[in-house]
Amino acid sequence: AQSVAQPEDQVNVAEGNPLTVKCTYSVSGNPYLFWYVQYPNRGLQFLLKYITGDNLVKGSYGFEAEFNKSQTSFHLKKPSALVSDSALYFCAVAHFNKFYFGSGTKLNVKP
């Protein structure tokens, strides 16, 4: 069965510091991985995805994610956090037209 784990319910970081939001996955076959962000009272917005190729994927708003096959991880990163990055982040794995989402990680960026 396909599954995604986000081990941290919440991540706190100071503005200007690097941030990492963790994601690990379990999937049969090749993993196709996504990150989405949700701002309060809004739907999910696509950030980036990994299908194949370079293990470092760049996405919207300065975010990037590193695919690590041996560790079955797809951590979201940003070199310098902004207060406006505060939101709920979801990792997802795609498998034949269906997405399996993690439970979400709340990112708090403090001034």
Added chain:
Amino acid sequence: DVKVTQSSRYLVKRTGEKVFLECVQDMDHENMFWYRQDPGLGLRLIYFSYDVKMKEKGDIPEGYSVSREKKERFSLILESASTNQTSMYLCASSLIGTGGLETQYFGPGTRLLVL
């Protein structure tokens, strides 16, 4: 830009009522999805549809049904609302793509409260 709209942002219904949630997308996407979002549980797939009049059960279809009479519109129906269906409901759409790898685009969500 892809636009996915949902008919209501907030709904309050009584137990036992029949509830309709409507979703419309304007990008000619084949796939449409209904999820519910609950704190600590992430998003769980209720139903999805890959073509007009076609539907497939997701992970938690009990108590729900869907209708897709037109390509752009996907409705979620709660036949008899119960308090445990109080949740945020999110609609999404995507191209059919290859192996189902296409990005899903989400609507703003409907927050449903069942009293």
